[in-house]
Structures are given as structure tokens and as C-alpha cells.
Amino acid sequence: MRAIAEKGTLDMAHWFEDTVHANGIAIHYTRTGGGKPPVILSHGLTDNGACWTRLARALERDYDVIMPDARGHGQSSAPEYGYGSDHRAADLIGLKTNSFSSIAS
Numbered sequence: 001m002r003a004i005a006e007k008g009t010l011d012m013a014h015w016f017e018d019t020v021h022a023n024g025i026a027i028h029y030t031r032t033g034g035g036k037p038p039v040i041l042s043h044g045l046t047d048n049g050a051c052w053t054r055l056a057r058a059l060e061r062d063y064d065v066i067m068p069d070a071r072g073h074g075q076s077s078a079p080e081y082g083y084g085s086d087h088r089a090a091d092l093i094g095l096k097t098n099s100f101s102s103i104a105s
Helices: 049-059 085-099
Strands: 016-022 025-031 038-040 064-068
Touching (some): 025 085, 064 085
Parallel strands (some): 038 064
């Protein structure tokens, strides 16, 4: 895990990023952390997990916000195939299963 900080922003100083391997790919994510209830925010087709930064700042007092980069986006792997909604759902389940055992189904 690697801590991150955004210039001029104290809010993100305790956030971290990491990569989990699931479904044959590397899935990068950013997480606000803390012992709060977790929530995963899944971005749209043309974004990456960082698109949720403003919302994550608003939610981080009450939630551990997890913002993954979908396959082919941001810092996640970009395989030649597997971009349907079924793969995307399986990737999110893999992210939860392989890294976040505390996240409720």
C-alpha cells in the first residue's frame, strides 16, 4: 500500500492506494481508510476511480470509501477482452473477496 496526498489538500493525506489481483488482472484502487463502514464507488465507462474524489471527501468522515479503476482504466490492467458488464461485476466481487473481507455483501 502506498499513501497518497494531493497538493494543497489535507483531506487526502491519510488516503492510500494499492493493487489487488482478481480475475486474471491487476485492479488498482484508492481508499480513504479507517474503521468505518466501507462503500465501493464504481465509475462509468470513460472515467477512473479518481472521478469520485469530491464525493469521497464528503463521505470519508462516515465511510471507508473505496474507488477502484475498472479494467482498462486508470492504473488497472487492460486485457484484450472482458469488458462486458459481467466481467466488470466479477472484478468488483474479486476486489471485495481478495482484499476487503470486512465489506458486507
